[in-house]
Amino acid sequence: MKLYLDEDTSHHSILAALRSRGINVVSSLEAGMDGREDEDHLVLAAAQDRVIVTGNVGDFALLHTEWASAGRPHSGIIIATQQRYSTGEFVRRILRVVSSRVAVRNGLFFLSNF
Numbered sequence: 001m002k003l004y005l006d007e008d009t010s011h012h013s014i015l016a017a018l019r020s021r022g023i024n025v026v027s028s029l030e031a032g033m034d035g036r037e038d039e040d041h042l043v044l045a046a047a048q049d050r051v052i053v054t055g056n057v058g059d060f061a062l063l064h065t066e067w068a069s070a071g072r073p074h075s076g077i078i079i080a081t082q083q084r085y086s087t088g089e090f091v092r093r094i095l096r097v098v099s100s101r102v103a104v105r106n107g108l109f110f111l112s113n114f
Contacts, residue, residue, distance in 0.1 A: 001098050002026075002075075004045040007034055008055030009080055009090075017091040023098065026050065039063055042074055051076035051104050053094070053111075064108040076104030080111035 003025040010027035018025045028034050038059045045052040054060050057079050096114040
């Protein structure tokens with residue numbers, strides 16, 4: 001599973017921790033996407049077959065519904081309220097998602113469920 005961390009979740013410590021565990025992850029900053037619209041982030045993640053990880057519940061839940069209604073596929077959305085987790089807990093939960101082999105394509109998931 002390849003990940004794309006948007007501006008809400010792309011902290012250096014998280015990126016480094018995920019990469020040290022072999023996770024293929026790119027941040028919005030690395031992709032030159034900081035400051036862009038939420039849908040732009042989802043378009044890029046979908047084009048690169050990456051699951052987007054975001055803390056933006058409202059906007060991405062709405063985008064997920066709009067895309068599903070329009071039959072537009074995406075690689076998956078994971079909602080993670082960043083303020084809720086330490087870096088270690090955030091990384092552990094992402095690793096649980098990856099190791100669970102849950103089919104995330106076109107789905108909307110909450111990190112709190114892992």
